[in-house]
Amino acid sequence: MRSVITGTGIGIPKNLVPNEALTPLMDTTDEWIRTRSGIEQRYYADPGQGSAELGSIAAESALQSAGLPKEDIDAVIFATMTPDYLFPGNGPVLQERMKLPEIPTFDIRQQCSGFLYGLDLADSLIQSRKYRNILLIGAEVHTPFMPWENGWDTTIGLSTRAITAEEREINTRYRDRLVLFGDGAGAVVVQARDDGQSGFLSSRLFTNGSNIEALYVKGVGFRQRPYVDGKQLEDRDSIPRMEGREVFKQAVSRMPQAVRQVCADRGVTPADLDILLIHQANLRIVEAVAKQLALPPEKVPHNIERYANTTAGTLPILYHECLSDGRIQPGMLVCFTALGSGLHWGAVLYRV
Ligand code: UT7
Numbered sequence: 001m002r003s004v005i006t007g008t009g010i011g012i013p014k015n016l017v018p019n020e021a022l023t024p025l026m027d028t029t030d031e032w033i034r035t036r037s038g039i040e041q042r043y044y045a046d047p048g049q050g051s052a053e054l055g056s057i058a059a060e061s062a063l064q065s066a067g068l069p070k071e072d073i074d075a076v077i078f079a080t081m082t083p084d085y086l087f088p089g090n091g092p093v094l095q096e097r098m099k100l101p102e103i104p105t106f107d108i109r110q111q112c113s114g115f116l117y118g119l120d121l122a123d124s125l126i127q128s129r130k131y132r133n134i135l136l137i138g139a140e141v142h143t144p145f146m147p148w149e150n151g152w153d154t155t156i157g158l159s160t161r162a163i164t165a166e167e168r169e170i171n172t173r174y175r176d177r178l179v180l181f182g183d184g185a186g187a188v189v190v191q192a193r194d195d196g197q198s199g200f201l202s203s204r205l206f207t208n209g210s211n212i213e214a215l216y217v218k219g220v221g222f223r224q225r226p227y228v229d230g231k232q233l234e235d236r237d238s239i240p241r242m243e244g245r246e247v248f249k250q251a252v253s254r255m256p257q258a259v260r261q262v263c264a265d266r267g268v269t270p271a272d273l274d275i276l277l278i279h280q281a282n283l284r285i286v287e288a289v290a291k292q293l294a295l296p297p298e299k300v301p302h303n304i305e306r307y308a309n310t311t312a313g314t315l316p317i318l319y320h321e322c323l324s325d326g327r328i329q330p331g332m333l334v335c336f337t338a339l340g341s342g343l344h345w346g347a348v349l350y351r352v
Contacts, residue, residue, distance in 0.1 A: 002199025003126040003190050005350070007066025008320040011057030011139065011185035012307070013045040015156040022179055024163055025151045026171035033179045038283020042182025042308035044156055045141045050084035052093035054185035055139035058316070059098060063135065066189035070098065073189075074131035076105040077121055079114030079138045079312040081341070082145075083107070086220075094137065111215075112279050112340020113205075114138055114312030115186070119336065119348050120203040122190040132192040138312030139185030145239055146178060147171055170236075177242055180281070182308035186316025197331070198351050202265035204258050205346035214250070215242045215341040240341075251281065251339045252288040258347035259293060259337050266349060268333070270295060275328055279338035280304035280314040289337070301327055311340065328352055 018041045019030040033039050045054065055078060063070065078090040085093070091105025110117040115138035122134040148171050150161045171178065193199065219237025220228045232238065255278065256270075263269055270276070270293040278286045283304050290300040301322050310317060315336055322328040332352045339345035 001127070001129075002193050002196065003123040004193045004196070004198045005188045006191045007062040007064070007068065007189035008316065008323055009058045009061025009063075009065060009187050010317050010320050011054035011187075012317075013043045013049060013054060013183050015044040015046065017042050017044050017155045017182075019179070021155045024154050025148055026168060026175045026178065028172075028175050028179055036282075036284070037180060038286075038302070038304050039180065039308045040305045043184060044143050045183040046156075047152070049141065050093075051080045051082050051139040051141045051185065052084045052090040052097060054141065054183065055080070055090060055137040055187065056094050056097045058139065058185040058187035059094065059135055059137050062187040062189050066191070068133060068189055068191070070100055072133050073100060073103060073135050074133045075103055075125060075135075076100070077108060077118045077134060077136045078105060079108050079110065079118045079136070080140055081109050081111045081114065081311060082140045082142060090139070110312075110340070110344045111342060112281060112309070112311050112314070113338040113342070113344035113346060115315040116336055116338045116346055116348055117205060117344065119190070119200070120205055120346075123200040123203070126190065126192045134190045135187065136190055137185065137187040138314075138316050140311040140313050141183045142181035142311070143183055145181070147174060147236060147239055174239055176244055177240055180309050182310050184307050184310035184313040184317055186313050186320055188316055188319070201349040201351055202262040203346065203348040204261045204265070206254070206258065206344070208343050211246070211343070213241065213243070214246045214343070215240065217241070248282065248285060250343055251285045252292070254339050254343070254345045255289050255337045255347070256292040258345060259335055262335060262347045262349040272333060273299060273335050274332035275322065275334045276300050277315055277318050277322070277334060277336045278302070279340065280307065280318065281309045281340070
C-alpha cells in the first residue's frame with residue numbers, strides 16, 4: 001500500500017505588501033531585501049484572521065481537488081507555530097470551522113519543517129493501516145509578531161496615521177526578521193492507494209536542540225511565572241530572536257545532506273530528481289542548496305519572491321503552484337526538504 005497526495009490547495013490573505021510598504025516603518029530598502037533574501041512582496045492577514053482560517057481555506061480547496069467528501073476524512077494534521085490560541089491547537093478550531101466529523105486532529109509544530117514532519121506523519125499513520133484519508137495543513141499568520149502599532153496603516157491601508165521616529169527606531173531593531181515573513185497556508189490530502197506507482201519513497205527527519213537560541217521566541221513560555229507578564233512584553237520577548245548567519249549556515253549544509261540520504265535510501269542520486277522543493281526562507285539558501293546538489297534552476301522552483309517565508313505554509317504552497325502550472329507532472333520524482341527552528345530538518349522523497 002502507498003500513501004499518495006491526491007489533492008492540494010492554498011489559502012493566501014488578500015493584503016499584498018510590497019517591500020516598499022515596509023520602508024516607512026523601519027530603516028530598510030527594497031534593494032536590501034531583494035538582494036539579501038530574494039523577497040519582493042508578501043501577503044498579510046486581515047486583523048482577526050488567524051492561521052486556522054487560512055488553513056481551512058486551503059483545506060477546503062485541497063478536499064475539492066481530491067474529490068474527497070468531508071465525511072471521509074479519517075484524521076487531520078495541522079502544522080503551525082502560530083496557532084489561534086496557546087491551547088487548544090488549531091485542530092479543533094479547524095474541525096469546527098469546516099464542520100468536520102468528530103475525527104482525531106493532531107497539532108504539530110516544528111516551525112519551518114512542520115509540513116515536512118506532517119508528510120512523514122501522514123504517511124506513517126496510513127502505513128499503520130489505522131487511517132486511509134488524511135488532511136494535512138501547514139499555515140501561519142506571522143503578522144502578530146510585528147512590533148509596530150501604526151504599521152498596519154502603511155502596509156494594508158487601514159488609515160494614514162504617521163509612523164513616529166520612536167516607533168521606526170524600535171522596528172529597525174528587528175528589521176532582519178520583520179522583512180522576511182509573510183502569512184499563508186497550504187494543504188494536501190494524503191490517501192491510501194493499493195495500486196499505481198505514486199507514493200512516498202523515503203523520509204529522513206532530524207532534530208538538534210543544542211542551539212535553540214539560534215531561532216526562538218524567548219518570552220511567553222511556561223518556564224516563567226506567570227507565563228506572560230508586562231516585563232516580557234516591555235522587553236519584546238514575544239518577537240522571535242534569530243542568529244541569521246548561523247541558521248543560514250545550518251540550512252545550506254543540513255538540507256543537502258538530508259536530500260542525499262533519502263536519494264541513497266532508494267538507490268538514486270540527486271541528479272535523478274525531477275524537482276527539488278526547498279523550504280522558502282531565503283532565495284540565497286535555495287540557490288546554495290541547488291548548487292551543492294548540482295541541480296539546474298529549472299529543477300528547483302521558488303516562490304519566495306511573492307510570498308516571503310510562510311514557515312509551515314511554504315512547501316505545500318510551492319507544491320500546489322508547481323502542480324497547477326504543470327512544472328510537476330505525474331510520474332516525476334520529487335524531493336521536499338526544509339530546515340527551521342529547533343533545529344528540525346529533513347527530506348522526503350516522493351513519486352508523483
Ligand atoms: O525559516 C526560518 C529560518 N530562517 C532562515 O533561514 C534565515 C537565515 N538567514 C538569513 O536569511 C540571513 O542571514 C538574513 C536575511 C536574515 C540576513 O542576511 P545577511 O546577509 O546574513 O545579513 P547580516 O545579518 O549579516 O546583516 C548585514 C547588514 C547588517 O548591517 P551592518 O552591521 O553590516 O551595518 C544589518 O544590520 O544588514 C543589516 N540589516 C538590514 N539592513 C537593511 C539587517 N536587516 C536589514 C534590513 N534592511 N531589513
